[in-house]
Amino acid sequence: MGRLAAVVVDVDGTLVDSERDGHRVAFNAAFEEAGLGDRWDIPTYGKLLHIAGGAKRLAFWFEKAGVPAGDARRLAERLHARKTEIMRDLIEAGKVQARPGVHRLLDELDAAGVPMHVATTGTRAWVEPLLDRVFGPRFQTVVTGTEVPELKPSPAVYLEVLRRTGCPADRTVAVEDSQNGVRAAVAAGLCCVAAQNDYTQDDDLSGAALVAGGFEDPALVAWFRRRIPPPQG
Ligand SMILES: [Mg+2]
Structure with missing residues (x-):
């Protein structure tokens, strides 16, 4: 060139x-708000990053835990929408x-x-x-x-x-x-x-x-x- x-x-x-300090934190907050016990620590999240796209990452996680594919996808989409709002809040607070x-x-x-x-x-x-x-x-x-x-x-x-x-x-x-x-x-x-x-x-x-x-x-x-x-x- x-x-x-x-x-x-x-x-x-x-x-x-943004992954470690933004998205990961926002996913965990969304889990907590939804009353779910799932939490992604730093190494776990690192492995999940091979799946591009937050909603896909969530769906994969729930399916792996035994949730039927359709339910996993719906839950993932709902959580992902909330996670995006939380991510915006983190950004506005200057965390990223x-x-x-x-x-x-x-x-x-x-x-x-x-x-x-x-x-x-x-x-x-x-x-x-x-x-x-x-x-x-x-x-x-x-x-x-x-x-x-x-x-x-x-x-x-x-x-x-x-x-x-x-x-x-x-x-x-x-x-x-x-x-x-x-x-x-x-x-x-x-x-x-x-x-x-x-x-x-x-x-x-x-x-x-x-x-x-x-x-x-x-x-x-x-x-x-x-x-x-x-x-x-
Ligand atoms: Mg990148």
């Missing part, structure tokens, strides 16, 4: 450590913050005039308040799981960003944290940089052009600096 034309970022686990180094990278991209977009399978109901609160109006195009229900590793959400923005796929880089995310970006024809977190240390990220330990990893900082266009004028 030559100079960057655009950057498309994932939200969950990439921009924010940018991962270290994210603001610095976004500032550099912004200064260089590189357009930034979002491709997430999260629902708009919590993604939008999170982006507003933590990042402000940085992102031009935000495509969420509300508009594109096909979950990663399907490339659908990335393809929709490309369709809406007209960005050239061969000069657009995706930033992801997980195996499903990297696969989605690569299947859409994008170059992908992976910024791992604690939950994705063991993921197979071999499709990524670079696998970094996070946004403060010097390899990631250097990778972007080499490709950011020089200031204009």
Whole structure:
């Protein structure tokens, strides 16, 4: 890839450590409110993350516990709706913050005039308040799981960003944290940089052009600096 034309970022686990400190906490609160004894500790939740999509994750959990498939799906959908509300409350309370180094990278991209977009399978109901609160109006195009229900590793959400923005796929880089995310970006024809977190240390990220330990990893900082266009004028 030559100079960057655009950057498309994932939200969950990439921009924010939302899984461990946001979603997991919100799922547990929803269980408790519903009078259920289920609780997801940090390692248990880490294993469940291989199932993309909160409602699917819940349905899988209940089915595994012996709940018939139809009942499990209905219960999962009801709990998931409440969990989304709780997640919004956590975001509004400032409990979900940018991962270290994210603001610095976004500032550099912004200064260089590189357009930034979002491709997430999260629902708009919590993604939008999170982006507003933590990042402000940085992102031009935000495509969420509300508009594109096909979950990663399907490339659908990335393809929709490309369709809406007209960005050239061969000069657009995706930033992801997980195996499903990297696969989605690569299947859409994008170059992908992976910024791992604690939950994705063991993921197979071999499709990524670079696998970094996070946004403060010097390899990631250097990778972007080499490709950011020089200031204009
Ligand atoms: Mg992610």
